[in-house]
Amino acid sequence: MPSRLRLGFLGPHATFTEQALRTMPESHDAELVPLPGAPAVLAAVRDGSVDAGCVPIENTVEGAVPPVLDGLVEDPPLVIGREARIAVRFCLMGAAGTGFREIRTVASHGHGIAQTRGWLAAHLPGAEVRVSSSTAEAAAQAARGEVDAAVAAPLAATQHGLAVLADDIADNPGAVTRFVLLTRPGPPTAPTGWDRTTLAATTTNRPGTLLGLLTELSVRGIDLTRIESRPVKDRHAEYWFHLDCSGHVAEPAMGEALAALHRRCDQLRYLGSFPRSDEPAPVAGSGSPVVPPAAATLDDYAASERWLAAIREGAGT
Amino acid sequence: MPSRLRLGFLGPHATFTEQALRTMPESHDAELVPLPGAPAVLAAVRDGSVDAGCVPIENTVEGAVPPVLDGLVEDPPLVIGREARIAVRFCLMGAAGTGFREIRTVASHGHGIAQTRGWLAAHLPGAEVRVSSSTAEAAAQAARGEVDAAVAAPLAATQHGLAVLADDIADNPGAVTRFVLLTRPGPPTAPTGWDRTTLAATTTNRPGTLLGLLTELSVRGIDLTRIESRPVKDRHAEYWFHLDCSGHVAEPAMGEALAALHRRCDQLRYLGSFPRSDEPAPVAGSGSPVVPPAAATLDDYAASERWLAAIREGAGT
Amino acid sequence: MPSRLRLGFLGPHATFTEQALRTMPESHDAELVPLPGAPAVLAAVRDGSVDAGCVPIENTVEGAVPPVLDGLVEDPPLVIGREARIAVRFCLMGAAGTGFREIRTVASHGHGIAQTRGWLAAHLPGAEVRVSSSTAEAAAQAARGEVDAAVAAPLAATQHGLAVLADDIADNPGAVTRFVLLTRPGPPTAPTGWDRTTLAATTTNRPGTLLGLLTELSVRGIDLTRIESRPVKDRHAEYWFHLDCSGHVAEPAMGEALAALHRRCDQLRYLGSFPRSDEPAPVAGSGSPVVPPAAATLDDYAASERWLAAIREGAGT
Amino acid sequence: MPSRLRLGFLGPHATFTEQALRTMPESHDAELVPLPGAPAVLAAVRDGSVDAGCVPIENTVEGAVPPVLDGLVEDPPLVIGREARIAVRFCLMGAAGTGFREIRTVASHGHGIAQTRGWLAAHLPGAEVRVSSSTAEAAAQAARGEVDAAVAAPLAATQHGLAVLADDIADNPGAVTRFVLLTRPGPPTAPTGWDRTTLAATTTNRPGTLLGLLTELSVRGIDLTRIESRPVKDRHAEYWFHLDCSGHVAEPAMGEALAALHRRCDQLRYLGSFPRSDEPAPVAGSGSPVVPPAAATLDDYAASERWLAAIREGAGT
Numbered sequence A, B, C, D: 001m002p003s004r005l006r007l008g009f010l011g012p013h014a015t016f017t018e019q020a021l022r023t024m025p026e027s028h029d030a031e032l033v034p035l036p037g038a039p040a041v042l043a044a045v046r047d048g049s050v051d052a053g054c055v056p057i058e059n060t061v062e063g064a065v066p067p068v069l070d071g072l073v074e075d076p077p078l079v080i081g082r083e084a085r086i087a088v089r090f091c092l093m094g095a096a097g098t099g100f101r102e103i104r105t106v107a108s109h110g111h112g113i114a115q116t117r118g119w120l121a122a123h124l125p126g127a128e129v130r131v132s133s134s135t136a137e138a139a140a141q142a143a144r145g146e147v148d149a150a151v152a153a154p155l156a157a158t159q160h161g162l163a164v165l166a167d168d169i170a171d172n173p174g175a176v177t178r179f180v181l182l183t184r185p186g187p188p189t190a191p192t193g194w195d196r197t198t199l200a201a202t203t204t205n206r207p208g209t210l211l212g213l214l215t216e217l218s219v220r221g222i223d224l225t226r227i228e229s230r231p232v233k234d235r236h237a238e239y240w241f242h243l244d245c246s247g248h249v250a251e252p253a254m255g256e257a258l259a260a261l262h263r264r265c266d267q268l269r270y271l272g273s274f275p276r277s278d279e280p281a282p283v284a285g286s287g288s289p290v291v292p293p294a295a296a297t298l299d300d301y302a303a304s305e306r307w308l309a310a311i312r313e314g315a316g317t
Helices: A016-021 A038-047 A066-072 A110-115 A117-123 A135-143 A154-160 A209-219 A252-264 A298-312 B016-021 B038-046 B066-072 B110-115 B117-123 B135-143 B154-160 B209-219 B252-264 B298-312 C016-021 C038-046 C066-072 C110-115 C117-123 C135-143 C154-160 C209-219 C252-264 C298-312 D016-021 D038-046 D066-072 D110-115 D117-123 D135-143 D154-160 D209-218 D252-264 D298-312
Strands: A006-010 A031-035 A052-059 A079-087 A091-094 A105-109 A128-132 A149-152 A163-166 A176-183 A195-202 A224-231 A239-246 A267-275 B006-010 B031-035 B052-059 B079-087 B091-094 B105-109 B128-132 B149-152 B163-166 B176-183 B195-202 B224-231 B239-246 B267-275 C006-010 C031-035 C052-059 C079-087 C091-094 C105-109 C128-132 C149-152 C163-166 C176-183 C195-202 C224-231 C239-246 C267-275 D006-010 D031-035 D052-059 D079-087 D091-094 D105-109 D128-132 D149-152 D163-166 D176-183 D195-202 D224-231 D239-246 D267-275
Touching (some): A006 A016, A016 A079, A066 A224, A066 A239, A091 A135, A091 A154, A110 A149, A154 A163, A209 A239, A252 A267, B006 B016, B006 B038, B052 B066, B066 B239, B105 B110, B128 B135, B135 B149, B154 B163, B252 C298, C006 C016, C016 C052, C031 C038, C066 C239, C105 C110, C105 C135, C110 C128, C110 C149, C128 C135, C135 C149, C149 C154, C209 C252, D016 D031, D016 D079, D016 D176, D038 D066, D052 D066, D052 D110, D066 D224, D091 D135, D195 D252, D209 D239, D252 D267, D252 D298
Parallel strands (some): A006 A031, A105 A149, B006 B031, B079 B267, B105 B149, C105 C149
Antiparallel strands (some): A079 A176, B052 B176, D052 D176, D195 D239
16 A cells, blocks of 8 residues: 655645645645755655655745755755745734734744835834744744744634734735745656746856857747856855746757757756746737747647658758 | 045944945045944935945855845935955854853844854754844844854954854855945946946846847847846736846946847846956856857947948948 | 039940939939949949949849949948839840741840840750840840840830840749949938948858857847858958848947947948838737847937936936 | 769869869769759759769859859759869960950850959950850860850860960969769768758748847857858749858757758758868857857767756656
């Protein structure tokens, strides 16, 4: 009898990460294992103590999550198998009846602090802000009386028996966080036609190398949906470029582009191909393009491969 | 009688930022004003309560400083007038004779925590980590007994009468932080031949827009030394691209590139031209280039402008 | 009292070139001077014996006219001031009543021969074909009895009292020839919004130089409407690239592109900006572009120049 | 017993083309068949009446040979199997003792006329110039007394019993003509490491399409050694681009580029991969390149293909 899947997540229970993981089909019938921090989730996937692990990777307000990007390029390799998006809603919570003036200490995860910084400065100007390993842990601290209040998800108030002292306190309402499910390398899910491929690359520090990478993608009709740079540890002025691209490793355009980047980059990490969680956006027309696109279909690729094979064997064209 | 310059910095006294500011010629004879956090420094420059302000902008281990990038694109505009680099060295400090087992709380700035995370996990696994507004403030908290220890610069131990309990505890030794001096807009310093120009741009979210921006720079021989993307507040899936480029706004190549980006971008923020603090690196040769460079000198530009003016007036060529 | 303009053309009278010249406004009230061959026309403009000269430059069937391209890059410089298009119609002409079997010699200009090669091979397989300096001269030779027939424009039959033995004998009906009016350098005509600029350039013989030239044009939204390569005399494996571009030298996009090419090329010849004689074609949409265009208007350019001037003087953005 | 190869060439005997063909290894023991003009050579290869055919394709003074370029893109397809270069030397020849003043008619092939135009104008200003189907035919005409003199190769004087009246009369001494040996499609010769691949392509008439083609080549490290444009018959303002590229169809970089062009072009004709007849030129260094090259070796390609296959099967990277 096969054992249930064990899925780690940035815990404890009641984090936004657990909420995201529960929207993924892999979580059904799986054992969900809270772990203390994103590095712990990556380590547990790597050492096999869980089958997969869920962590946040970027937020529409705060940007990328640096420890996740940095952890992804460490060894042994990991790949992303799925992504999910969750709207983020922060509340201030504490013992029922607590007045703002009584709050001298308030805890949250670094991202919770960052996204409510303006509200906290305006409403709790004198409070000491303490960083917790997660928003759920901050709520637990408030429940244990170690801090006077916490900034966390509404679910955490319910779970820890706290009162919501102020709701929806994010400085930028409507923030969305994207979460990814990491696994050890294995065959990717089949292409769906609306997929994302995530890569990380380093190049020699020479003029034009980034332009070269982007040109390899664009001539093959691959769109870049996100780019981040992170310093390479111990090598000053060198960067890992984290790239999110349209398309799937099983497709010929992406395969050709990946092989080209492999030849061009110092280091190239393939970090997975998986279905996109955002809605397809209509692409606005663009007047007169400078370099017309290689908007080739799978049939176009198949036809061009057959043509090439034929001329290599001596057929006329 | 002219009053002394007032220069704000991410305080309190004894931060790495103060150390960086003191290496800048502007600090001589100036009044140095510690301010609580990078947003406070930017606000003080904007409202005129200081003449300029110094903040960290990127670190070779931790990457960019998001609140500084995000603050730079707010209004009214600011520009960078100078940069400096400081090697970062972290110590654990506390009351003399404190043993590691006695340390239940340790404070630092978020970047100090991030850069010593491994060391803290290994040596103080049970300690609660609290975020402070600066490493110097963390040392002050330790001196006041509010926490058992702090992670801060060596100078902070001296200043607050603390003992260094462990020296050089950064997970990645050799980290360097780059700091910038911000002012309200004004004429840039004269070009030195080894300058940097900092920009931030948003573009419509269409395939190839980033490639278009980089091509505008590269055809004019301008190198991109750093690129960061930060989400545009309230507009999902749109990004501010923060670009550091070789060259100076007063030079024709950069002027032409800036005007081209102005036509091509939704929003473009010019964030200053100033002398580079890094050493010129020899550029490695590159075999057979794909697009040969526009490695034009100032004389080349002057000659081409004269030639253009002549043919517009009807001269033969 | 000003003298009438003297306009040279590839003569003698009744050539397609005279027909083209008569469509140009400069020909009204001008003295039209037939000259023996395109090199003679270019020489007469250069030495001032005529004010301007008309020659064919390309044909939709035969392609470019090499002696004209090669002559344009010689010294002293010339520029194109106007262009015109003429539909080309060839007839076989000779003494009235001449049967095809009686024709043992037939004369025409090289282009006339080239464009009726198939017809001549099919209908006059045994005839000797002689090259003349013009189609009109070929008709004159037929009128003088030096050859049995000529291939020339219908007008030449009328003028020389010849019978049309076969009409419309071009192998590709519908051929159009483009003619240009050359002058010594002088101020260009004002931009009309639908202009062409003609250039010739040499570059060092290195990989990627041509791609570099085309990128300079495309980033500035300038379309290339024609490219020809011609060998550089005495320098093997080097080429003059003859480029026809959309736009006018007085416009900022073209000015910037010309200055950039001037810095990038070994030799650059500006050969004139003048109104296009073809109809504006609707540009088909292009799906997802790779490098979005710099489809900037004159207002966009003016705005970007003002913006650049402002930030160079210290204004905020 | 296998029959000897039959090789056609632009005849009659004693042309530069025969001279070029005799330098090719295929000509040893082959039957050499003179044919009247380049179109006749192409037709004979197409209909199988010869096994291969030799024609001139470009000259360092006169440029491309339009009828050969235009004939190559007709049907059924042909490919180039070999190329050779011949230094061209023109003489004026006629009956012994003929004085320049006695020469009223002089014959040559169009290219011979073009390359001695200046000399003829200076020394035989009054002579009528007649076009022949080849320089050797011109010499035969002179021997038969049909013209007073011919411009042809020295060999033709010997063969036809004519005197050399003036030697080395080309306007540009040192001209070299490149000849190609055409066959019906078949497997290409094996790559030698210094090969050329010849292509012809049409694209939709849209801004940037040519830049797109060149970018497909350059990102794969393929150099363009020659580009010509020729009008597409019956379609105004559309062009066949004739491209000579470094590399061989059997190599992965060229294969990938050809497949990409096949997807991007309206029509693409592969016209053969064969050893280059020119000496490898040292490529000059290029300072700081804009787009660094994809100077990948065959091993690099093999490694990248293995890597891609591995990640597609689920291996980690």
